[in-house]
Amino acid sequence: xxxxxxxxxxxxxxxxxxxxxxxxxxxxxxxxxxxxxxxxxxxxxxxxxxxxxxxxxxxxxxxxxxxxxxxxxxxxxxxxxxxxxxxxxxxxxxxxxxxxxxxxxxxxxxxxxxxxxxxxxxxxxxxxxxxxxxxxxxxxxxxxxxxxxxxxxxxxxxxxxxxxxxxxxxxxxxxxxxxxxxxxxxxxxxxxxxxxxxxxxxxxxxxxxxxxxxxxxxxxxxxxxxxxxxxxxxxxxxxxxxxxxxxxxxxxxxxxxxxxxxxxxxxxxxxxxxxxxxxxxxxxxxxxxxxxxxxxxxxxxxxxxxxxxxxxxxxxxxxxxxxxxxxxxxxxxxxxxxxxxxxxxxxxxxxxxxxxxxxxxxxxxxxxxxxxxxxxxxxxxxxxxxxxxxxxxxxxxxxxxxxxxxxxxxxxxxxxxxxxxxxxxxxxxxxxx
Amino acid sequence: xxxxxxxxxxxxxxxxxxxxxxxxxxxxxxxxxxxxxxxxxxxxxxxxxxxxxxxxxxxxxxxxxxxxxxxxxxxxxxxxxxxxxxxxxxxxxxxxxxxxxxxxxxxxxxxxxxxxxxxxxxxxxxxxxxxxxxxxxxxxxxxxxxxxxxxxxxxxxxxxxxxxxxxxxxxxxxxxxxxxxxxxxxxxxxxxxxxxxxxxxxxxxxxxxxxxxxxxxxxxxxxxxxxxxxxxxxxxxxxxxxxxxxxxxxxxxxxxxxxxxxxxxxxxxxxxxxxxxxxxxxxxxxxxxxxxxxxxxxxxxxxxxxxxxxxxxxxxxxxxxxxxxxxxxxxxxxxxxxxxxxxxxxxxxxxxxxxxxxxxxxxxxxxxxxxxxxxxxxxxxxxxxxxxxxxxxxxxxxxxxxxxxxxxxxxxxxxxxxxxxxxxxxxxxxxxxxxxxxxxxxxxxxxxxxxxxxxxxx
Numbered sequence: 001x002x003x004x005x006x007x008x009x010x011x012x013x014x015x016x017x018x019x020x021x022x023x024x025x026x027x028x029x030x031x032x033x034x035x036x037x038x039x040x041x042x043x044x045x046x047x048x049x050x051x052x053x054x055x056x057x058x059x060x061x062x063x064x065x066x067x068x069x070x071x072x073x074x075x076x077x078x079x080x081x082x083x084x085x086x087x088x089x090x091x092x093x094x095x096x097x098x099x100x101x102x103x104x105x106x107x108x109x110x111x112x113x114x115x116x117x118x119x120x121x122x123x124x125x126x127x128x129x130x131x132x133x134x135x136x137x138x139x140x141x142x143x144x145x146x147x148x149x150x151x152x153x154x155x156x157x158x159x160x161x162x163x164x165x166x167x168x169x170x171x172x173x174x175x176x177x178x179x180x181x182x183x184x185x186x187x188x189x190x191x192x193x194x195x196x197x198x199x200x201x202x203x204x205x206x207x208x209x210x211x212x213x214x215x216x217x218x219x220x221x222x223x224x225x226x227x228x229x230x231x232x233x234x235x236x237x238x239x240x241x242x243x244x245x246x247x248x249x250x251x252x253x254x255x256x257x258x259x260x261x262x263x264x265x266x267x268x269x270x271x272x273x274x275x276x277x278x279x280x281x282x283x284x285x286x287x288x289x290x291x292x293x294x295x296x297x298x299x300x301x302x303x304x305x306x307x308x309x310x311x312x313x314x315x316x317x318x319x320x321x322x323x324x325x326x327x328x329x330x331x332x333x334x335x336x337x338x339x340x341x342x343x344x345x346x347x348x349x350x351x352x353x354x355x356x357x358x359x360x361x362x363x364x365x366x367x368x369x370x371x372x373x374x375x376x377x378x379x380x381x382x383x384x385x386x387x388x389x390x391x392x393x394x395x396x397x398x399x400x401x402x403x404x405x406x407x408x409x410x411x412x413x414x415x416x417x418x419x420x421x422x423x424x425x426x427x428x429x430x431x432x433x
Numbered sequence: 434x435x436x437x438x439x440x441x442x443x444x445x446x447x448x449x450x451x452x453x454x455x456x457x458x459x460x461x462x463x464x465x466x467x468x469x470x471x472x473x474x475x476x477x478x479x480x481x482x483x484x485x486x487x488x489x490x491x492x493x494x495x496x497x498x499x500x501x502x503x504x505x506x507x508x509x510x511x512x513x514x515x516x517x518x519x520x521x522x523x524x525x526x527x528x529x530x531x532x533x534x535x536x537x538x539x540x541x542x543x544x545x546x547x548x549x550x551x552x553x554x555x556x557x558x559x560x561x562x563x564x565x566x567x568x569x570x571x572x573x574x575x576x577x578x579x580x581x582x583x584x585x586x587x588x589x590x591x592x593x594x595x596x597x598x599x600x601x602x603x604x605x606x607x608x609x610x611x612x613x614x615x616x617x618x619x620x621x622x623x624x625x626x627x628x629x630x631x632x633x634x635x636x637x638x639x640x641x642x643x644x645x646x647x648x649x650x651x652x653x654x655x656x657x658x659x660x661x662x663x664x665x666x667x668x669x670x671x672x673x674x675x676x677x678x679x680x681x682x683x684x685x686x687x688x689x690x691x692x693x694x695x696x697x698x699x700x701x702x703x704x705x706x707x708x709x710x711x712x713x714x715x716x717x718x719x720x721x722x723x724x725x726x727x728x729x730x731x732x733x734x735x736x737x738x739x740x741x742x743x744x745x746x747x748x749x750x751x752x753x754x755x756x757x758x759x760x761x762x763x764x765x766x767x768x769x770x771x772x773x774x775x776x777x778x779x780x781x782x783x784x785x786x787x788x789x790x791x792x793x794x795x796x797x798x799x800x801x802x803x804x805x806x807x808x809x810x811x812x813x814x815x816x817x818x819x820x821x822x823x824x825x826x827x828x829x830x831x832x833x834x835x836x837x838x839x840x841x842x843x844x845x846x847x848x849x850x851x852x853x854x855x856x857x858x859x860x861x862x863x864x865x866x867x868x869x870x871x872x873x874x875x876x877x878x879x880x881x882x883x884x885x886x887x888x889x890x891x
Contacts (some may be wrong), residue, residue: 035491038492038511038512039491042493043494044497063478073474110788176808182702184625213891217854242465244571301710323471358812362617368832392837394888428888
């Protein structure tokens with residue numbers, strides 16, 4: 001890999017950055033209650049960014065041996081590239097993080113198959129009519145980042161993920177419930193996961209009517225995560241720099257009620273997004289986004305940090321053959337002091353939402369969320385009485401953060417993000433008249 | 434390549450083996466505001482082996498073509514591990530053994546267009562937006578073209594070399610004012626012609642006007658409405674409302690769903706016909722052979738309101754005793770093929786737009802799309818632009834219009850199908866089981882649907 005930097009320097013580049021990643025994933029998949037497919041997916045890619053005559057060039061290749069073409073492609077794009085002012089990573093102290101567990105790498109296929117069998121059997125024994133689905137997935141990644149400024153670091157990361165769920169079709173009524181657990185170590189627990197899925201089936205077996213109107217709605221951590229699109233879009237440094245973010249001028253101002261705090265934690269123990277450095281070699285860190293309602297930071301890569309005259313936050317990510325973009329690592333919302341059971345008890349007529357469909361569609365900067373309630377439960381006089389369906393749920397996330405959150409649970413769950421259950425006052429439900 | 438691949442899959446201890454090698458070249462251009470954020474070239478080279486042993490599938494993907502024998506053996510071993518535990522075998526529906534070489538029927542090959550010309554074209558659109566002034570403050574312009582050469586061989590003797598092109602782009606004008614940000618968009622796509630990227634100047638100006646107008650538009654009031662969809666959104670509707678439910682992988686072992694989805698069931702009125710086809714040259718969903726080496730065809734899903742067919746892989750076709758349709762697709766070598774759509778269409782009817790709108794007292798006219806989602810029974814589809822209809826006339830612009838329906842009610846609520854069938858192509862693609870974006874197309878005329886639930890302010 002040093003050779004790529006050498007080649008780029010020889011071609012007259014002022015600076016170069018190489019990012020190599022190699023991932024081996026082993027998904028074990030169950031369909032219709034049975035083991036269906038075992039995969040071994042290897043993917044290695046080398047990405048190169050160069051600065052030549054002050055302009056940025058970019059190329060990637062999965063051909064491990066052909067460094068010359070990679071360098072030529074990057075240099076060719078630099079001719080027409082943007083003049084850039086930021087620099088690639090220089091050597092820096094990296095945080096010590098927990099993102100690799102040898103036990104994941106050592107996990108045998110037989111053990112994974114046994115875990116999957118246990119999950120689908122448990123779902124089938126609850127209700128044989130459910131088409132039980134499951135996945136047991138492990139992945140091990142090696143990453144190395146290298147720049148002509150002397151940054152050179154590598155890291156190993158692991159991931160162990162379980163997914164379980166199923167579909168129950170009764171005439172024209174489809175009920176689909178699922179859940180997943182994932183971590184960089186072996187934390188994911190098949191029994192706990194199946195218990196969660198069966199809870200969902202039990203709660204949603206009967207359909208309950210609801211009329212259009214405004215209701216108190218509890219979002220589960222999964223449901224809440226699907227409503228955070230406007231927040232994630234608005235704190236993205238690129239949207240701030242380019243002026244699309246409605247929060248672009250709001251650092252230091254209240255964007256949420258004073259009991260709301262949200263962090264982006266690139267060092268969160270055993271999260272699958274945790275690593276010592278990001279896709280540009282910037283150290284990962286914990287960044288306050290909203291603290292006690294006040295907007296504190298945006299998520300920044302090196303380019304946007306330079307443009308906004310702030311420090312990069314270590315939020316550059318790569319997806320296969322695209323250049324680094326900005327994304328959250330592990331979003332962590334501070335817990336509240338409500339108890340979930342008490343939140344439910346206190347509602348005379350309302351809804352719990354666990355899964356939404358299509359809530360991501362539309363313009364995220366408007367804050368408006370409209371999603372079909374794919375899995376939601378009716379609360380009547382403090383009790384969960386069944387499922388609500390064929391409804392649209394509507395909120396404006398920006399308004400919700402400012403003034404519609406009535407309670408936040410003390411309990412939280414890690415499902416990629418660490419989130420509590422949140423009670424929203426006056427959420428819109430639209431359904432057939 | 435041919436002899437090497439054929440010998441790798443022949444005479445193996447498996448019921449079926451296939452191998453795929455793929456090399457793709459991608460060019461990507463992204464402008465955001467004044468910056469050319471991405472100008473990149475990527476080479477993706479790799480392959481996979483898939484093996485079937487006693488009803489279990491093994492799949493191995495790789496970047497290095499060294500020691501392919503070992504990869505074939507690993508796929509077979511993985512498959513055998515499953516097969517040992519399964520009682521019944523998986524059969525694959527028989528298909529003709531094919532030897533073929535498929536070339537792209539280029540109109541204008543993007544590989545013959547220099548990086549400089551491409552960059553300048555998209556810069557010129559970006560400049561229109563940035564020099565618009567007023568409340569248009571930024572832009573988001575993205576383009577990519579991907580040329581792929583695929584080599585496929587299976588243990589039955591099929592060998593196919595297939596070229597593919599997928600090209601698409603999207604140009605967005607972004608207006609903002611007092612914390613409110615709105616977007617107007619233009620998009621295009623093709624599987625044969627760089628020419629579709631050219632000539633959008635007027636459409637880009639229109640997108641600027643649209644973005645500014647949206648700033649002043651109110652959020653729609655939630656409720657149940659009569660909705661007229663333009664051809665683009667009608668296509669997305671067909672894809673989400675019925676296309677996904679027609680994918681037979683969800684059905685093949687699901688007895689209850691087979692009962693619900695019995696061929697012959699009435700889903701719509703006599704003027705509703707929905708089909709999926711791989712045969713439209715130039716469409717992003719064009720495909721001569723799918724990723725199991727099966728020749729594609731037109732497959733009617735609903736004909737004159739009645740359920741008549743579904744989309745199959747060889748495995749699902751065998752399980753249901755139906756004909757394979759050439760719908761097994763993988764986004765690239767890193768994934769096994771699964772049942773996917775190609776170009777999903779609503780066939781033209783005989784209504785004019787005037788017929789559709791004249792008796793609508795209160796409704797919504799929805800244009801363009803931000804995409805949608807489905808779980809089989811319920812689905813959403815989101816409008817890019819929408820106007821209220823009042824007393825038979827198009828009235829004020831409204832925003833944030835996301836619609837939802839239920840397949841067992843909404844299809845029969847389509848009470849008019851237009852005669853203006855439109856072969857519309859756009860950017861983006863379809864996602865399923867972690868494979869996204871897959872190039873698909875959705876062609877349709879205007880349609881009118883009664884009683885659609887629209888989310889929004891209460």
